[in-house]
Amino acid sequence: xxxxxxGQFKTTYAADQQIFPIRQDRIGLALLLAIAFVAVPLxxxxxxxxxILMPFLVFSLAALGLNILTGYxxxxxxxxxxxxxVGAFAAYNFMLRVDGMPLLVAFALGGLAAALVGVxxxxxxxxxxxxxxxxxxxxxxxxxxxxxxxxxWFSNYSSxxxxxxxxxxxxxxxxxxPESRYLLVxxxxxxxxxxxxxxxxxxxxxxxxxxxxxxxxxEVIGIRIMYTKLLAFAVSSFYCxxxxxLYAYAYLGTVExxxxxxxxxxxxxxxxxxxxVGSISGAFLGSAFIVLLPIFLDVLVQDxxxxxxxxxxxxxxxxxxxxxxxxxxxxxxxHGLARLWQIAKEKLRLWPFPH
Amino acid sequence: MKLKTKFLLSAAAxxxxxxxxxxxxxxxxxxxGLPSYRVGAYAAGGSGIYGGWIDYxxxxxxxxxxxxxxxxxxxECETEYNNARGVECYERLKSKGASGNSVxxxxxxxxxxxxxxxxxxxxxxxxxxxxxxxxxxxxxxFPWVFPMVTTYWSQNTAKIKFIGQKEGGMxxxxxxxxxNIYHDSAYGKETIPLLDAQAAKYGFTVIHIPVSHPGxxxxxxxxxxxxxxxxxxxxxxxxxxxxxxxxxxxxxxxPREKMVGVWWSGAEEDTVPAGAAAKGFIAAGFNVAGxxxxxxxDIQENVYKKNKGNMEDKNRIGSVYYNRGVVHGIITVEAIxxxxxxxxxxxxxxxxxxxxxxxxxxxxxxxxxxLGAEGFMPDLKVSCADHEGSGKVKFQQWDGKEWKVLTDWxxxxxxxxxxxxxxxAAKYAKEKNITPRDCSKEG
Numbered sequence: 001x002x003x004x005x006x007g008q009f010k011t012t013y014a015a016d017q018q019i020f021p022i023r024q025d026r027i028g029l030a031l032l033l034a035i036a037f038v039a040v041p042l043x044x045x046x047x048x049x050x051x052i053l054m055p056f057l058v059f060s061l062a063a064l065g066l067n068i069l070t071g072y073x074x075x076x077x078x079x080x081x082x083x084x085x086v087g088a089f090a091a092y093n094f095m096l097r098v099d100g101m102p103l104l105v106a107f108a109l110g111g112l113a114a115a116l117v118g119v120x121x122x123x124x125x126x127x128x129x130x131x132x133x134x135x136x137x138x139x140x141x142x143x144x145x146x147x148x149x150x151x152x153w154f155s156n157y158s159s160x161x162x163x164x165x166x167x168x169x170x171x172x173x174x175x176x177x178p179e180s181r182y183l184l185v186x187x188x189x190x191x192x193x194x195x196x197x198x199x200x201x202x203x204x205x206x207x208x209x210x211x212x213x214x215x216x217x218x219e220v221i222g223i224r225i226m227y228t229k230l231l232a233f234a235v236s237s238f239y240c241x242x243x244x245x246l247y248a249y250a251y252l253g254t255v256e257x258x259x260x261x262x263x264x265x266x267x268x269x270x271x272x273x274x275x276x277v278g279s280i281s282g283a284f285l286g287s288a289f290i291v292l293l294p295i296f297l298d299v300l301v302q303d304x305x306x307x308x309x310x311x312x313x314x315x316x317x318x319x320x321x322x323x324x325x326x327x328x329x330x331x332x333x334x335h336g337l338a339r340l341w342q343i344a345k346e347k348l349r350l351w352p353f354p355h
Numbered sequence: 356m357k358l359k360t361k362f363l364l365s366a367a368a369x370x371x372x373x374x375x376x377x378x379x380x381x382x383x384x385x386x387x388g389l390p391s392y393r394v395g396a397y398a399a400g401g402s403g404i405y406g407g408w409i410d411y412x413x414x415x416x417x418x419x420x421x422x423x424x425x426x427x428x429x430x431e432c433e434t435e436y437n438n439a440r441g442v443e444c445y446e447r448l449k450s451k452g453a454s455g456n457s458v459x460x461x462x463x464x465x466x467x468x469x470x471x472x473x474x475x476x477x478x479x480x481x482x483x484x485x486x487x488x489x490x491x492x493x494x495x496x497f498p499w500v501f502p503m504v505t506t507y508w509s510q511n512t513a514k515i516k517f518i519g520q521k522e523g524g525m526x527x528x529x530x531x532x533x534x535n536i537y538h539d540s541a542y543g544k545e546t547i548p549l550l551d552a553q554a555a556k557y558g559f560t561v562i563h564i565p566v567s568h569p570g571x572x573x574x575x576x577x578x579x580x581x582x583x584x585x586x587x588x589x590x591x592x593x594x595x596x597x598x599x600x601x602x603x604x605x606x607x608x609x610p611r612e613k614m615v616g617v618w619w620s621g622a623e624e625d626t627v628p629a630g631a632a633a634k635g636f637i638a639a640g641f642n643v644a645g646x647x648x649x650x651x652x653d654i655q656e657n658v659y660k661k662n663k664g665n666m667e668d669k670n671r672i673g674s675v676y677y678n679r680g681v682v683h684g685i686i687t688v689e690a691i692x693x694x695x696x697x698x699x700x701x702x703x704x705x706x707x708x709x710x711x712x713x714x715x716x717x718x719x720x721x722x723x724x725x726l727g728a729e730g731f732m733p734d735l736k737v738s739c740a741d742h743e744g745s746g747k748v749k750f751q752q753w754d755g756k757e758w759k760v761l762t763d764w765x766x767x768x769x770x771x772x773x774x775x776x777x778x779x780a781a782k783y784a785k786e787k788n789i790t791p792r793d794c795s796k797e798g
Binding site: 050051159160166256263291306 | 391392393394398402405430431432433435437438439440442443445446447449450464465468469471472473488489490539540541542544545548567665667779782783786787788
């Protein structure tokens with residue numbers, strides 16, 4: 001009913017190869033973007049913009065980065081938070097030390113710095129795979145946080161090692177209000193998600209997936225393993241770096257290296273596992289699940305069941321329910337929420353005559 | 356299809372929960388949002404401190420019917436000691452109650468940094484007692500942030516004074532050797548420049564030895580201590596690092612009586628796991644342990660007898676963390692009182708009025724006696740320029756069963772600390788284009 005494709009003929013190759021070949025998907029996405037860009041800033045409260053949507057978007061971008069590396073290129077990484085830290089600290093230092101540095105350029109340079117570091121820590125991936133590679137990226141996680149704490153130049157000799165983001169200004173317009181910040185982050189995330197989607201369905205993405213599925217076979221058909229793997233590290237770290245810069249500038253304002261610890265890396269990894277490994281929409285779904293569900297549970301327990309439980313039971317209960325839900329969803333669909341949606345869509349397309 | 360209905364149902368539940376969370380404004384209730392943490396690695400601190408704080412506010416409600424008739428209300432929000440969750444709690448709590456959140460006290464340096472810019476925009480005072488950003492003690496640059504009672508830097512100078520006392524005078528420190536074992540993080544590193552400055556001033560040598568997080572393996576560090584044969588060891592640890600350090604000290608035979616910890620290494624949770632090895636260990640604290648203070652007895656009498664207490668484990672009443680929570684409660688309530696004295700008794704204070712209350716907070720020893728907290732916490736006088744207010748600590752020693760107070764209040768070396776605070780704050784002001792307030796114009 002919803003997904004009836006009768007009458008949608010594709011007469012050119014371009015029409016067949018577009019991102020969303022089904023018209024309903026195109027309309028749906030246009031609606032979603034219209035809501036996100038117009039309705040949300042008009043109607044959402046400050047609380048929603050600042051505390052819910054902002055972290056959701058930033059972590060979606062980070063999860064997107066990790067998904068490129070782990071989901072598409074098959075290289076397991078535990079260093080996403082560290083690459084975010086590189087992006088945040090690099091953007092801060094570019095803004096601080098270069099006079100008149102434009103904000104967006106600083107974000108991009110922050111991403112590039114993260115990409116360089118990512119490539120450096122991606123070099124072991126040429127020799128080692130799987131869990132061993134995870135350990136190598138774990139080293140990146142600890143090393144980067146350590147060096148950002150150790151060398152006080154990175155934090156401009158702040159005694160406590162924290163950086164405070166400069167004001168955000170583009171062409172004289174200051175991003176002060178929550179709405180403007182939200183729109184800036186949303187625009188960056190939307191553009192980068194589009195770029196990611198195009199990358200993974202082009203030759204680059206195919207090469208990544210070939211390497212993921214079987215690197216020997218990929219080499220045999222002429223894919224340069226070193227180039228492909230390092231490119232995946234670079235692109236992934238770039239995304240994480242920009243996410244880190246947004247985390248520091250648009251979301252928190254002041255960040256410390258400790259904030260980018262292993263816990264955050266794990267969280268980003270869980271996002272893509274829950275959301276769907278090797279899927280762009282999975283990064284968004286997973287980020288929504290990991291960021292929003294605990295908040296929802298806390299609101300539920302503190303407001304709706306206020307006084308029913310003692311405070312410590314209320315807090316522990318949230319963790320238990322959260323863990324239970326993770327296991328539930330993984331049992332229902334081990335390939336993540338994105339796969340769940342995909343199955344639903346396929347069923348809808350065949351409805352009412354499923355086979 | 357089944358799953359789809361489930362999704363729809365859960366989505367409906369989400370939206371209804373957020374709608375019902377809109378709290379109706381109450382006329383004469385002062386709302387205090389509590390970004391607590393009761394799960395995870397730091398749950399012991401969170402549950403103790405927030406428990407003591409809630410109990411004290413309950414005491415004020417039960418005994419006095421609130422502050423001049425204004426009832427105190429509060430709501431907890433679980434942060435899990437996580438920065439992003441802390442920001443969410445801050446945003447969620449900030450506009451609740453009749454006049455918004457009165458004060459934000461996150462008990463986490465990370466969350467303090469995360470909301471540092473926001474509190475000034477939203478006009479909600481942030482009080483960080485014994486943690487947070489040290490240079491915020493310069494109230495001219497940070498009007499909305501109050502690192503009250505004492506900062507890490509002040510505390511550190513008091514520690515050196517204490518060591519000096521033990522050695523028989525500050526001049527006896529010359530030629531002594533002090534090892535600083537610190538948690539290798541922003542928190543742990545914060546006192547290094549200060550210790551170096553003091554070493555130069557008093558002529559002792561200081562050796563900094565880092566312990567990487569979480570610090571449950573310290574063999575090599577303590578072998579180094581044994582080689583160096585220091586006269587004193589300063590332990591700047593937290594969490595599992597503390598009992599490990601104490602046990603490792605026992606193993607290499609370093610006397611625990613010569614080990615001085617910060618207040619985050621001076622609770623029962625730090626010494627009990629170390630067992631007999633902890634006997635003799637000394638720690639600084641801006642509050643003392645013990646249930647024999649009138650204010651704690653009052654809580655027992657008026658709150659727990661009526662079964663309205665917050666602590667599940669009643670044995671923790673009077674512990675270091677619990678009493679620190681009571682200090683949080685006293686400071687919050689006294690600030691409301693101070694604000695009401697200026698802006699109208701029996702009225703609900705908004706964020707700006709609360710800020711005035713904190714900035715003009717003065718709890719002298721006479722007032723402490725009235726509150727039943729004499730000797731329980733130091734006297735406090737906050738001002739526009741000085742948001743720290745005291746800088747005094749007491750030193751307590753673990754006797755194997757409980758903390759015993761060793762000293763009276765030891766003052767910080769303000770002449771050394773204050774210029775460093777001002778320098779650091781001025782740098783921040785320059786980075787952020789803040790013009791420091793002129794304190795002579797503040798009323």
